[in-house]
Amino acid sequence: MERENDRLRELMSTSRIETTNEDAAAASNRSLIYSIIWQQGPVSRSDLVRKTSLTKSTVSSHVDDLIDSGFIKENGLRQSSSTGGRRAVLLEVNPESHIVAGIHIGVRQTTVVLADAQGNEVDSVTKRTSQKTPTSALQETATTVRTLLSRTKIPFSRLAAVGVALPGVVQPDTGTCIIAPNLGWRDIPVADVLQSELNVPVFVNNTTQAMAVAESQYVGARGESPDLALLYVGTGIGAAVVDNGRLFRGRSGYAGEIGHVGVGSGILCSCGKVGCLETLVSGPAIARRSQEAGFEGSLDGQASTELIGRAAISGDRAARKLLDDVGRDLGHAAAWLLQIAGPDTLVIGGGVSALGNLIMEPLRAGLRESAMAAVADTVTVRRSYLDSRAKLRGATLTALQQVDEPRRGLLAR
Ligand SMILES: [Zn+2]
Known part of the structure; x- marks a missing residue:
């Protein structure tokens, strides 16, 4: 062995x-x-x-x-x-047969998990995301992988691959992070740095892609169609498509980056452009919209989303109107995604989806307004089954899914 x-x-x-x-x-x-x-x-x-x-x-x-x-x-x-x-x-x-490591690099926390060839978790550890240079943050993560292997008494030689999920644009062939605004990373050769530290192949997806991979594998294992489009709505907005059981990666790394398509909001976006979708419907956008609607509270996206959610549940009309508007805007954006990708299922993930029907109902309404009836009427729209677990699971699967990739030659001989 x-x-x-x-x-x-x-x-x-x-x-x-x-x-x-x-x-x-x-x-x-x-x-x-x-x-x-x-x-x-x-x-x-x-x-x-x-x-x-x-x-x-x-x-x-x-x-x-x-x-x-x-x-x-x-x-x-x-x-x-x-x-x-x-x-x-x-x-x-x-x-x-082998062990893989999954690494989810979040803005606040980084989690490393070891998993067997079936994806079962063997051990994991969560630490604060290092605020040092990106390279030393990645080197620290590699050290965590080695520490986990040694504390579980797994020989280093059994590590076959590493999968990474991070919130940024990733060039699919090289595994370089082109830009991750919320991490402050730009042109960081993530795969190369980890590969030289750990001496195994390293595969990198952005967080939304990793979540889509995890969600797809989860429903596939239940005998449902693994094909879906995932719309992530959190601090940022992103989309990912799994078609015929495979993640659609595109060539440039920008596949699914619909958060920075102009929708004419007239608001300055974190990317430097004016009017992006993200300025209208992300967590921070909900915070801004709630301030404009006169709600007191933190400008932090998550806190505002929860605050507005509670107000809407208790019957506050302004809160309901706000979530109705946000949901419809999301539905209009989702219509483009569905009419281009044509999936059977649209999965909504990320912090904003925790609002449940408060956001899902207007989203469906927005979809019916913008998409062809045949699309809006037939697509299944639901929240992510895995929710917050999808990111780490997706990182692990990013490693495992590549194990069978013919061009890498793992099973070739
Ligand atoms: Zn933007």
Whole structure:
């Protein structure tokens, strides 16, 4: 197992492996099979044949390889149906095949979690986000990963990958944080810094993307469609789309950055532009709008959101009107997202979504006003199931989801 992991780490550190077309196709099929077992397991060999449209013998050969190399294992037999036929052997990811670290860097706190290959948490620690330079903050985080490994007595060699979620624009190919206004980061090579500290592949998503990945995996495991668009409404606004089970990353890193699209509010935004969506519907925007409406209280977005929520629940008409306006504005923005991405489900996450129906009802109304009826009537709009847990879970999955990525060659040979 130890030698397998060395090989695994070696393969993962190689960003490009020279292969023939045939090798590449085999690697891609093996990755596909692994990823279905990971996302939808336990599954049987005939499930895999059905889901991949590969031949029975191709599936069998890849499954045998994956079992031999320790990536997956057999786990019992499917519950017998009344027909009395032969019961299928179920396959699942071998949780012990490797360990990943998930890192969520928040504005206030940074959490590091170790998880097994199935994503089960092994240990975690939360610290204040370091206010030192970004590089030394990342180096401290790497030290935390090493500390966690040593306190759980897991050999360093079993660490296969690191996933990071942070509130900023991330260039998908390089894992560089282009800008994270709330962290004060600009052009920080996050993946490179952590990779040189920990010597394993590091993958970085922005927080909204990580949440979408987590939400998608969560519903996928319940047998629902993993495809969704997530609209994050907190201190900032962001969107992320999972299509066909995969996060849509785009090329530039700006995919989903809808918070800084102009909507003509006439208000100066934190990005330096005037009139962005974020000036209208984020937590801080609710704080400003509540001040304008005459509510006393903190200018802090979260406190204001809670204050307005309580006032609305107790029947305050001005508070209700304010949330109604914010919700409708969100619905109008969401209409664009839905008509471009075409998901079955729109998930609302972030602190503002904690207002529940106070915000969800006007959001649905705004959607009906702005989107085509066929879109507004058929899309499921709901709050995030995972809520605040989605960020860290998403960071872990950012590492795990890449494990099966064909171009990284993890399962290629
Ligand atoms: Zn802006």
